[in-house]
Structures are given as structure tokens and as C-alpha cells.
Amino acid sequence: GQNIDQPTEMTATEGAIVQINCTYQTSGFNGLFWYQQHAGEAPTFLSYNVLDGLEEKGRFSSFLSRSKGYSYLLLKELQMKDSASYLCAVRDSNYQLIWGAGTKLIIKP
Amino acid sequence: ETGVTQTPRHLVMGMTNKKSLKCEQHLGHNAMYWYKQSAKKPLELMFVYNFKEQTENNSVPSRFSPECPNSSHLFLHLHTLQPEDSALYLCASSPSGTSGGEEQFFGPGTRLTVL
Numbered sequence: 001g002q003n004i005d006q007p008t009e010m011t012a013t014e015g016a017i018v019q020i021n022c023t024y025q026t027s028g029f030n031g032l033f034w035y036q037q038h039a040g041e042a043p044t045f046l047s048y049n050v051l052d053g054l055e056e057k058g059r060f061s062s063f064l065s066r067s068k069g070y071s072y073l074l075l076k077e078l079q080m081k082d083s084a085s086y087l088c089a090v091r092d093s094n095y096q097l098i099w100g101a102g103t104k105l106i107i108k109p
Numbered sequence: 110e111t112g113v114t115q116t117p118r119h120l121v122m123g124m125t126n127k128k129s130l131k132c133e134q135h136l137g138h139n140a141m142y143w144y145k146q147s148a149k150k151p152l153e154l155m156f157v158y159n160f161k162e163q164t165e166n167n168s169v170p171s172r173f174s175p176e177c178p179n180s181s182h183l184f185l186h187l188h189t190l191q192p193e194d195s196a197l198y199l200c201a202s203s204p205s206g207t208s209g210g211e212e213q214f215f216g217p218g219t220r221l222t223v224l
Contacts, residue, residue, distance in 0.1 A: 004151065008149065033212065040217075041217060042111055042113070042199065042215035042216055042217045042218065043152075043199070043215045044111065044215070045212040045213075045214075048212065087152070089152075096154060096157075096165065097152075097154065097213070098151075099151040099152040100151055101149055101150055101151045102149075102151075
């Protein structure tokens, strides 16, 4: 079966750095996405990786290793507004998105 | 604002009721999706429409009936639901649904409670 694993919840301090990991086992691979979802709101796109390596976008970076079936989302200079759930999703061989259950990130002052 | 709207935002219904969820996208996209999001569970893809044609039905019970009259509108008709169907129902759209790198744009969802 297809499976995406990510931690259920993480806590970090304002101004610090946090890394959210995602491991996947899917039938085929056509890219990996990270989305952010604030409570009661729509998921919004953060990043896309299809080749191995690091993609940087401001305070957020995403890394992919296809051989290891592994990705992480790195958030720097954490702000209170970064408190949200972070969803990892992989596009499989049928171009459908397979989703993880999300990681709830709690930022403390 | 993502360019995808959903109504109603909240819905409470009994098991014998019939109701419909509506989704509209203002992005000129050709693919639209219905997802179910339950607490602490992954997003479950329910239906996919490409150019108004249903291309995916992930073994969804027949008490959920989708309708896509045009590329901008998507409905989910509900009847004789069960309490376990209570969840957040999210609509999304994307340019074509067939390109690996294209992101999906989500609506705010309808919070459904079945009594």
C-alpha cells in the first residue's frame, strides 16, 4: 500500500529553527509537496520538490532524497504565525496526491 | 483568498436529510477535486473531475454523489449520511490535473456534522 509518515505534533520556540520530516512509500513518484494549514482554513501551497536536493524559499526550505523516500521542511526564524499543521503529499504514478496526516506545529514564545 | 469558494461553511444534518455542498473556482482551472479531511487522518481524495469529466472515484459510498456542470463549479450531493461521515469537506482545483508539478488550490472547506 501507499504510505506517508510524518510526526503528529512538534513544539518549537519563537525565533528558533524546526525540521519536520516526511517519509513515503508510494507506487511511483512524480513530486513531493508541502502545504500549510492553519486551523479552520484551507491548505496553502508551500513548496514542491521533484529532484534531489534543497529548495529554499525565504524562511522555508524543503529537502528531498528520492533514494531514501525522505523529505523534510525546514522553518527558520520561527514566528507565532507559523503555528499550523504542515501536510506532506506525494504525487504517485497516476498523478494523484497521496497525503500524510499532517504535523501540528506549536510555537511557544 | 485562494480563488476557490465553498458554501456552506458549516452544515448540520440528520441522517435522513438531503443537502448539497457547492464549490466554485475563479482561477480558470480545468481540474476540480473533492477531499474528506477527518481529525488526525490524511486527506482522502473522493472525486476528481477533468474538463467536467469524472476521472477518479476512490470507492466512495453512493450516498455521496458529485456533479460538475462546468469547469468552474462542483457540487457534492449528500443523502442518508452516517455519523462517521462528519468531517471537513475540502474542494480544490488545479490547472489541468495531469502535470506533475502543478499545485492544487483549496477552498476553506465545509464542516459537516451528521447527527
